[in-house]
Amino acid sequence: MSTFSRRGFLGLTSAAALGAGLSACTGGGTSTSSGGATGAASNDLRVFTYEGDETIGLFKAQLKKFDQQAGTTTTVESLPGSGAAVYPDKLRTQLLGGKGPDIWRIWGGQIGSPFAKAKQVLDLAPYYQKYGWDSSINKQAIEGMTFEGMKAGLPLLSLGLGAWYNKSLFAKAGVSAPPKSYAELEEVNDKLVAVGVTPCGLGGKYGWDIMRLFEYLLEHTAGPELHDKLLTGDESWDRPEVVEAFTLFKKWQDKKWLPQGALGLDPSDVEPWYVQGKTAYTIVGPWTEAAAILSAKKSPSGFGNFELPTDKTPARHSGFVEGYMINAKASNPDKAAELLDFLAKPETQKALQITASTVKGAEPDPKSLPLSAEWAQKYGSNPFYTIQDQAFPKKQADQYFSVQSDLLQGSVKPDAAAKKMQEIVSAWAKS
Amino acid sequence: MATTVALSKPKRGGRWSPWLFALPALIVYVGFLVYPAVSSLWFSLTNWDGLSATYKFVGLDNYFKLPSDPVVVTAVKNNLIWTVVTIAVPTVIGLLLAIALNGKVHGKPILRLIFYTPAVLPLVSIASIWGWLYNPQYGAINSFLRLLGLDGLAQPWLGQDSTALWAVMVPAIWLRTGFPMLLYLAALQGIPNELYEAATVDGATKWQQFWHVTMPSLRPAHYIVLALSLIDSFKVFDMIYAMTYGGPGTSTQVMGTWMYFNVFQYYQAGYGTAIAVVITLVAIAVGIPYVRSQTREAS
Structure with missing residues (x-):
């Protein structure tokens, strides 16, 4: 088979003017950067992100501060609330259009990985050295944005997922303290159902939200070592621990521990239900304090959080990283890296009210975000397993969701679901 | 004479x-339609991931x-069900509404507006509205059924394979009824009264x-309603x-x-584009009789 260049094809088939325009978009000139990227140096930077309405103002204010000290002009474009299902598509479209952003925010794992594999991303290794990020940023987080040995991104958020609950509904069910074991969690669920409260609010549209429950159950049944091996395809999914996890998953639905028709619910609708008193808790990260509790003008004192008990050692929770990448064709990679370093300063992280920073010395402020601070203090240093929509490529993750969907609808049994998962993961591992 | 002079000039x-x-x-046509179409045809013969600068020619493998x-x-099965239902039902309802509005009815302009309004609403708004209506616990549809004592009929409409496609077709029918209604109404008003x-x-x-x-x-x-609805349904x-x-x-x-999932989410742009080419070929095949009829009428 012959290898073709997309640009070559465009050049051959498009009109001369169009061709010239496109090649201009790819950049040219001599290298001006220590990162090795090409392009004429410019002090104009463009950032693409998905900051929500509640934080975009803070972000812009910090960019303005950076511009003043670095002599740059930084513009920001945000796509709030788009989530990992949509945002990467927009980014990809911008990059293909030849006018991609200089810097973009992205999730780690298999969501950020395709951009690195397609060589759209600058190798940040020289900047890690220059700015000492290896010592100032959490090492596990850096691994989440390192692909095939290339440091493709700078992770600034390391988000752990746990149960965030409504204290008054727990009290209504006679539950005085968060559960310490999986058996206790089931007891809590039963007590909540008995007083007419749906325990766990999760929505199955897009797959990733309800998956948070299954991955927790898998951690509970398989334990850390096996769980990690399952995710990399080093162990077969066709085994009792996985069957048990699928069995428990179905149990959660059958015992009405999940909302009725959870598979069809939109996570953005369901996530705040625990704040609204429609469910007792949800599985979510610390961003929920600002996004759901504070935005609803509720006092954080009415809510709490706990790490879902796995009964395993070490205790782990689901987690993922988010950070920034620099375009391989950025016109001024040095300035782009300078901006990342500015964002990685503890004072900038604090000003941005980051609830789960990877930067040492930027822990959340207990006064403004008491619950996030509490989570960071209690569980922030616990290891985490990779959230499974970042553990698998999107196609395999969707197939994974599809198996979970079939199981909850009763069209496959737990043992068949485990076998199906083995087929999916082994096909991926082979490819 | 004057005419002869003009013609010979x-x-x-x-x-x-x-x-x-x-x-x-x-x-414009070549730049925005022919060129992208030819490009797509080419990419459907490659293994391009939709992001990398290079790719390989794989012939007809994707097909x-x-x-x-x-x-x-x-998807093909769903497309066929969708096509049949979302053509037949809005067409019949649109015809019935047009006949009703063509008779002696009070408030015709208001009723026309009401029936046509869904067709001009943004689709995402319609999807959100119906998503809320279908909410299994708090949605208006299940609440209404429970109010009538029909608890057994309350369903997680969008959350189970057996009802999800049908549940999406209901708002599609709702928004697509206005178009045939207007066309039929215009046609009905053109029928000479002498015939009746x-x-x-x-x-x-x-x-x-x-x-x-x-x-x-x-x-x-x-003919117009069926041809346009057919093309619309397949897309x-x-x-x-x-x-x-x-x-x-x-x-x-x-x-x-x-096609969208493969091109934009799975980084399988070559395969996804092959799906797009198939959709286009089917739409063209369906559209040819309509275009020919329009050409015949024009000539």
Whole structure:
């Protein structure tokens, strides 16, 4: 088979003017950067992100501060609330259009990985050295944005997922303290159902939200070592621990521990239900304090959080990283890296009210975000397993969701679901 | 004489004149339709991931893979169901509404507006509204059923394979009824009243008048409604994407959404583009009779 260049094809088939325009978009000139990227140096930077309405103002204010000290002009474009299902598509479209952003925010794992594999991303290794990020940023987080040995991104958020609950509904069910074991969690669920409260609010549209429950159950049944091996395809999914996890998953639905028709619910609708008193808790990260509790003008004192008990050692929770990448064709990679370093300063992280920073010395402020601070203090240093929509490529993750969907609808049994998962993961591992 | 002189006068621009007049439109047509279509055809013969700068030519491999992809099978089946239902139901309802509004009804303009309004609403808004209506616990539909004591009929409409596609078709029918209604209403108003008077004199009942006067007179309108609805139905994407995202699982995937998932989410742009080419070929095949009929009428 012959290898073709997309640009070559465009050049051959498009009109001369169009061709010239496109090649201009790819950049040219001599290298001006220590990162090795090409392009004429410019002090104009463009950032693409998905900051929500509640934080975009803070972000812009910090960019303005950076511009003043670095002599740059930084513009920001945000796509709030788009989530990992949509945002990467927009980014990809911008990059293909030849006018991609200089810097973009992205999730780690298999969501950020395709951009690195397609060589759209600058190798940040020289900047890690220059700015000492290896010592100032959490090492596990850096691994989440390192692909095939290339440091493709700078992770600034390391988000752990746990149960965030409504204290008054727990009290209504006679539950005085968060559960310490999986058996206790089931007891809590039963007590909540008995007083007419749906325990766990999760929505199955897009797959990733309800998956948070299954991955927790898998951690509970398989334990850390096996769980990690399952995710990399080093162990077969066709085994009792996985069957048990699928069995428990179905149990959660059958015992009405999940909302009725959870598979069809939109996570953005369901996530705040625990704040609204429609469910007792949800599985979510610390961003929920600002996004759901504070935005609803509720006092954080009415809510709490706990790490879902796995009964395993070490205790782990689901987690993922988010950070920034620099375009391989950025016109001024040095300035782009300078901006990342500015964002990685503890004072900038604090000003941005980051609830789960990877930067040492930027822990959340207990006064403004008491619950996030509490989570960071209690569980922030616990290891985490990779959230499974970042553990698998999107196609395999969707197939994974599809198996979970079939199981909850009763069209496959737990043992068949485990076998199906083995087929999916082994096909991926082979490819 | 004057006419003869005018005809023999040399034409400015000669035989190139028509092309010069057509050139601006041709440039747009070639640049924005022909060129992207040819590019897509080429990419469907490659293994391009949609992001990398390079790719390999794989011939017809992507097309050969289509029949063995279980989601393609589901998507084709869903497309067929969608096409039949979302053509037949809005067309029949639109015709009935048009007939009703063509009679002696009070508040015709208001009713026309009410029936046509869904057609101009943004699809994403419609998807959100119906998503809330379908909410299993708090949605208006299940609440209404429970109010009537029909708790057994309350369902997780969008959350189970057996009902999800049908549940999405309901708002599609709701928003697509206004278009045939307007076309039929215009056509009905063009039928000469004398035909009905003659039929009445001949002793035809209302039912006979409908089948032997109204329906034959509506034939051109039927043709436009069916052809446009057919093309529209096969291109379905937005309602499915916004309401179910192709789920639960892949149960509501249609060819349009499956193409999107492959091109934009799975980094399989070559394979996804092959799906797009197939959709286009089907739409063209369906559209040819309509275009030919329009050409015949114009000439």
